[in-house]
Amino acid sequence: LGATGDPSQDFCSQILNSGVKPGFPKTIKTNDPDVLRAARHSVESFNNCSNDAFLFRESHISRALVQIVKGLKFMLDLDISRTTCKKTRHSSLDDCGFQTNRTLKQTLSCYSEVWVIPWLQSFKVPVLRCH
Amino acid sequence: LGATGDPSQDFCSQILNSGVKPGFPKTIKTNDPDVLRAARHSVESFNNCSNDAFLFRESHISRALVQIVKGLKFMLDLDISRTTCKKTRHSSLDDCGFQTNRTLKQTLSCYSEVWVIPWLQSFKVPVLRCH
Ligand SMILES: [Zn+2]
Ligand SMILES: [Zn+2]
Ligand SMILES: [Zn+2]
Numbered sequence: 417l418g419a420t421g422d423p424s425q426d427f428c429s430q431i432l433n434s435g436v437k438p439g440f441p442k443t444i445k446t447n448d449p450d451v452l453r454a455a456r457h458s459v460e461s462f463n464n465c466s467n468d469a470f471l472f473r474e475s476h477i478s479r480a481l482v483q484i485v486k487g488l489k490f491m492l493d494l495d496i497s498r499t500t501c502k503k504t505r506h507s508s509l510d511d512c513g514f515q516t517n518r519t520l521k522q523t524l525s526c527y528s529e530v531w532v533i534p535w536l537q538s539f540k541v542p543v544l545r546c547h
Numbered sequence: 548l549g550a551t552g553d554p555s556q557d558f559c560s561q562i563l564n565s566g567v568k569p570g571f572p573k574t575i576k577t578n579d580p581d582v583l584r585a586a587r588h589s590v591e592s593f594n595n596c597s598n599d600a601f602l603f604r605e606s607h608i609s610r611a612l613v614q615i616v617k618g619l620k621f622m623l624d625l626d627i628s629r630t631t632c633k634k635t636r637h638s639s640l641d642d643c644g645f646q647t648n649r650t651l652k653q654t655l656s657c658y659s660e661v662w663v664i665p666w667l668q669s670f671k672v673p674v675l676r677c678h
């Protein structure tokens with residue numbers, strides 16, 4: 417097999433950078449508050465990117481993994497569904513119910529990765545794939 | 548929580564890119580030949596980066612996950628250990644036994660991600676962290 421790209425100095429410098437044993441992804445309960453927050457950040461990222469007239473909201477989290485890596489990295493298997501909240505309204509998604517109208521109802525299956533750095537009070541959603 | 552970085556166009560274009568439901572990481576047997584190959588690629592990356600006089604070789608794979616994402620992405624929890632093969636020798640690691648000398652023996656715990664694209668016959672090791 418051919419290797420794509422020789423290890424660069426950047427790659428090499430990441431290897432022995434850790435004071436502790438590197439974390440491996442572990443199953444976490446889908447109703448854990450941190451998982452719920454990560455799901456909410458994921459769908460907020462979706463809404464920021466979408467051209468839809470309505471906001472989407474997380475509707476089901478079927479699986480979740482968490483990995484300790486300079487913070488917490490969540491890997492989520494989640495569904496997001498179209499709500500009745502218009503995009504122009506800056507609603508809290510907490511107040512948005514799902515569409516019941518047959519032509520407007522839509523659910524997408526997504527995979528997301530959410531990286532939370534608690535001591536910086538920050539998060540990123542580096543991966544989001546929906547179908 | 549503050550979000551680090553607004554979703555760029557690159558980020559947004561990845562979201563609805565998939566003709567199938569995005570894959571979620573799944574447990575795979577640590578003795579699966581693909582896992583063994585991925586572990587080998589991981590330690591080869593380590594050796595390419597290390598200043599050690601000897602080659603390291605995968606010594607134990609304790610956990611493995613695989614995710615379907617435009618190919619296969621392996622997530623490995625593996626130990627690598629110092630062998631008796633000098634780095635200057637272009638040995639196949641298959642022929643390299645582990646150090647038994649007390650001062651030279653060393654084992655590192657690593658986490659790696661290996662992305663295999665079978666139809667291109669290529670692979671990458673985008674993540675490797677050892678301790
Ligand atoms: Zn340690
Ligand atoms: Zn929690
Ligand atoms: Zn948020």
Ligand SMILES: [Zn+2]
Pocket residue numbers: 476477478494495
């Ligand atoms: Zn579901």
Ligand SMILES: [Zn+2]
Pocket residue numbers: 456508509
């Ligand atoms: Zn909110």
Ligand SMILES: [Zn+2]
Pocket residue numbers: 547566567568
């Ligand atoms: Zn489908």
Ligand SMILES: [Zn+2]
Pocket residue numbers: 579580581582
């Ligand atoms: Zn296999």
Ligand SMILES: [Zn+2]
Pocket residue numbers: 587588591
């Ligand atoms: Zn290899």
Ligand SMILES: [Zn+2]
Pocket residue numbers: 607608609625626
């Ligand atoms: Zn081990």
Ligand SMILES: [Zn+2]
Pocket residue numbers: 639640
């Ligand atoms: Zn080889």
